[in-house]
Amino acid sequence: MLEARHLRIVRAISDTGSLTKAAVELGLTQPALTHQLHRMERMFGGTLFVRDRRGARPTALGLHVIERARVVLPSMDALVREARILAEGQDSTAPQVRVAIHPSPLPVAVVAALRELMPCGQISLRTESSGQRQLELLAAGALEVAILTEYPSLPMPRPAEIVVHEVVTEPLFVALSESHVLAEQEEISLADLSDESWIIPEDAEARTAEHLRHICDEAGIVPTVAYRVTSQVARDLVARGMAITLFQPTAAATDGLVFRPLKGSPAELRHVIAVRAASPVARYGAELAEAARASYWTHAARSTAYREWLGRHRRVGERRPRSRPAVQ
Structure with missing residues (x-):
């Protein structure tokens, strides 16, 4: 059976x-x-x-x-959860808000906004590294909200059952040992990293390896992916000068490790809030995206390297680099 x-x-x-x-x-x-x-x-x-x-x-x-x-x-998982709610005597009429997240500066602010907008909602949170998987769960009715990332050069499909709000598109920085010969450069050419060993963090977006190959191909180099480890192990390997990797520019600093922009910003990451169109959360999608955007720029302000990059690349009078408009 x-x-x-x-x-x-x-x-x-x-x-x-x-x-x-x-x-x-x-x-x-x-x-x-x-x-x-x-x-x-x-x-x-x-x-x-x-x-x-x-x-x-x-x-x-x-x-x-x-x-x-x-x-x-x-559907089976939802059945079990709903049955347990009824068995425990909880209010099964309270809206269920199931949220999947990917590591970024956004989730805490979005969940806090959800609690204010839907004070009676039963909010649960889980981590899911694959943006494609998050969209599949949304479309299947197994999630109400997904806080995910995608590569603009490798955009994910937008199923009709989902409303997508694009929060911001950021440049990805390269993480190097502070003793690396290129660590003092303001910005680094991807071609200058042709002899390096790369890390693909296991908890990174599922298409990270494909994205790395794509940007390296554009630069005329072939990346050597030597390690597939957690982000924490990746930091330790980079700090010891054993490899390099791409990081979000808002990532917290670590002793022995520096973040440097890539010339021309060949690597970009887009932060997205996606909601199931048929869910009670759909009406709040724009407000959740705005809460996510505010949280993002708060974290960005804490990164010296990112602040300096923004100062060099934003237009006169523009407080932030432009993000792509929301697709709804």
Whole structure:
């Protein structure tokens, strides 16, 4: 009999591209996960994933099951949550506001604004590094709000079920060891980093590697991605001079590490607030975006390197660099 845990397994394998990583994410041993996968393949009557040295890639049958799982699982999770609310005697009529976030200066201010705008709302918060995944959850009715990022050169689709408010588009800075030969430069050419080892933080936006390859290709270089680690480990590696990486310009300073702008700002990141059109939150989308924007510029003012960059690149009389207008 098909169970929710089976669908979670195929979704995890698809998201991570690896049986080993999926097992870690789900808290299973790899043999146990492999056994369950074989059981599902017998149940569905065909192979769900092709496994080779590059990882696990879904077959046509696997893609069909994964797509259905992404729709079914959020509904099942919502059913469990609602049933628990009723069992505990809570007010099930209070609007549920489920929020997914990506690490940035925005989430706390947006949640605070939500509490003021919807004081009776039942607000919950979760982290989701993939903007595409957040949009899928919104479209499936499993979220009401997503605070996410995307690369302007790799924009995500805007499903009809979602209203998108663009908050601000920022330049990404390169993080270097303070002892790096280029650390004293005001701005650094991407081409001058051709011999460096790069880090892709595991908690970065899912398309970070693709974005890095794209901007390096434009500069005529091929990046060597040597590490895929958490942001904290990335900071330690950079501080020791072992690698470099891209960071948001509002990132907090760390001993031994400096942030420097790239000449021409080839790497950009867009901050976005997305709300489900059919949710009670939709009417407050513009106000949430404004709260996010105010929080962003408060954090920006704390970064010396970013303040200096803004001073060099903003137009006369302009307090902030222009952000793209909201798409609604």
